[in-house]
Amino acid sequence: MIGGKTMKVIEMNEMEVAQTPHQVDVRKLISYKDATIVHITLEPRESLKMHVTPVDVCFYVLEGDGIVEIGKEKETVHKDELVFSPAKVPHRLSNESENTFRFLVIKTPTPTEETKIL
Amino acid sequence: MIGGKTMKVIEMNEMEVAQTPHQVDVRKLISYKDATIVHITLEPRESLKMHVTPVDVCFYVLEGDGIVEIGKEKETVHKDELVFSPAKVPHRLSNESENTFRFLVIKTPTPTEETKIL
Numbered sequence: 001m002i003g004g005k006t007m008k009v010i011e012m013n014e015m016e017v018a019q020t021p022h023q024v025d026v027r028k029l030i031s032y033k034d035a036t037i038v039h040i041t042l043e044p045r046e047s048l049k050m051h052v053t054p055v056d057v058c059f060y061v062l063e064g065d066g067i068v069e070i071g072k073e074k075e076t077v078h079k080d081e082l083v084f085s086p087a088k089v090p091h092r093l094s095n096e097s098e099n100t101f102r103f104l105v106i107k108t109p110t111p112t113e114e115t116k117i118l
Numbered sequence: 119m120i121g122g123k124t125m126k127v128i129e130m131n132e133m134e135v136a137q138t139p140h141q142v143d144v145r146k147l148i149s150y151k152d153a154t155i156v157h158i159t160l161e162p163r164e165s166l167k168m169h170v171t172p173v174d175v176c177f178y179v180l181e182g183d184g185i186v187e188i189g190k191e192k193e194t195v196h197k198d199e200l201v202f203s204p205a206k207v208p209h210r211l212s213n214e215s216e217n218t219f220r221f222l223v224i225k226t227p228t229p230t231e232e233t234k235i236l
Contacts, residue, residue: 007188008202009195029200030176034226035153037176037200058148058155060222062180062198070125077127080180082147082155084126104178108152108226 047094165212182219
């Protein structure tokens with residue numbers, strides 16, 4: 001219960017852009033023991049850096065098309081596709097299209113170690 | 119690793135509609151120990167039944183506007199809003215608008231008990 005209320009509504013657009021080594025629009029929406037959910041926007045030609053997350057991650061594409069690289073595999077993903085990326089395998093997302101690419105990052109559980117940029 | 123591949127891509131539109139007591143378009147996208155992620159579409163005047171989930175749940179609005187009820191609280195939610203609904207508090211979502219309402223349900227961890235319809 002937060003501030004006497006049970007329901008907690010988080011507006012993505014009102015959340016602060018986090019300072020990360022990726023230098024793109026990363027917004028943490030919520031974090032509790034069992035999950036951390038982050039919203040990322042990649043504009044055309046923007047990219048995350050290859051990195052390793054210590055827990056399993058799902059990406060859900062909200063808008064546009066992007067490239068997902070996990071280990072040595074690479075695929076183009078589209079709106080309303082979910083990608084499962086297992087813990088500890090290096091991954092990166094990038095936008096090689098002409099339009100905005102937005103996705104949710106669902107980390108389960110919330111990592112106790114840092115994400116490692118490669 | 120699934121079928122020799124590390125990456126797993128799930129297309130929401132290709133997933134089967136589950137048979138549930140809610141009798142609306144519910145599609146399970148993925149389920150593993152730490153999370154179950156489900157996609158739900160509510161057309162105008164459709165609604166879930168009030169129910170209790172044994173674990174914490176986040177709802178992320180993908181399209182349209184809907185009503186979320188959690189316990190005695192009720193709010194209208196919009197695209198790109200995330201709602202946190204704590205374990206064991208009855209909740210329901212409904213669509214009183216004239217347009218499609220779609221959202222993700224992120225249950226963490228995957229419940230070992232059944233959801234209870236009230």
